[in-house]
Amino acid sequence: MYERVNATESQANHNTAQANTNARNATRLVGGGLPIKSAMRDPIGKDAPSKPLSQEQSGRAWKFAEILSKATDVLGTQAEAEQWLERPAIGLDQRRPIDLLGTPAGVELVEDYLERLEYGVYA
Numbered sequence: 068m069y070e071r072v073n074a075t076e077s078q079a080n081h082n083t084a085q086a087n088t089n090a091r092n093a094t095r096l097v098g099g100g101l102p103i104k105s106a107m108r109d110p111i112g113k114d115a116p117s118k119p120l121s122q123e124q125s126g127r128a129w130k131f132a133e134i135l136s137k138a139t140d141v142l143g144t145q146a147e148a149e150q151w152l153e154r155p156a157i158g159l160d161q162r163r164p165i166d167l168l169g170t171p172a173g174v175e176l177v178e179d180y181l182e183r184l185e186y187g188v189y190a
Contacts, residue, residue, distance in 0.1 A: 130174055134164075134181070141185045158183060158190050 120128065138148035155161040158180045167173030183189070 127168075131168060134168065134174070134177055137178070137181050138164075141181055156180060158188075 119125075135145070135148055135152070138151055139145045142148050142151055152165040153163055155163055159167065159176060164177045164180070167177050
């Protein structure tokens with residue numbers, strides 16, 4: 068049903084999508100929202116928006132939560148998962164996982180890498 072895309076093609080798709088966006092900071096997953104570190108510390112803070120997120124924003128926030136949860140399962144603690152998201156990864160061509168989450172192709176790369184880590188494949 069779904070065709071598997073190789074990592075090189077996914078990276079190229081991510082690079083193209085990233086180059087075609089005006090997003091200056093890929094860590095802002097929920098357009099106009101809080102930076103990731105702030106969102107993880109206080110997701111429903113006093114600065115929470117008064118209107119609901121758009122469908123796209125909700126989807127991106129949900130996907131980030133899924134990835135953070137998977138990384139927590141693989142790495143053992145949420146603190147380790149948060150640190151992992153911000154460090155360059157060998158298996159992602161020295162890119163930080165958090166920087167790849169701005170595009171669907173980048174999300175796929177991070178998900179695939181987490182799956183490989185779960186099975187002990189680090190490169």
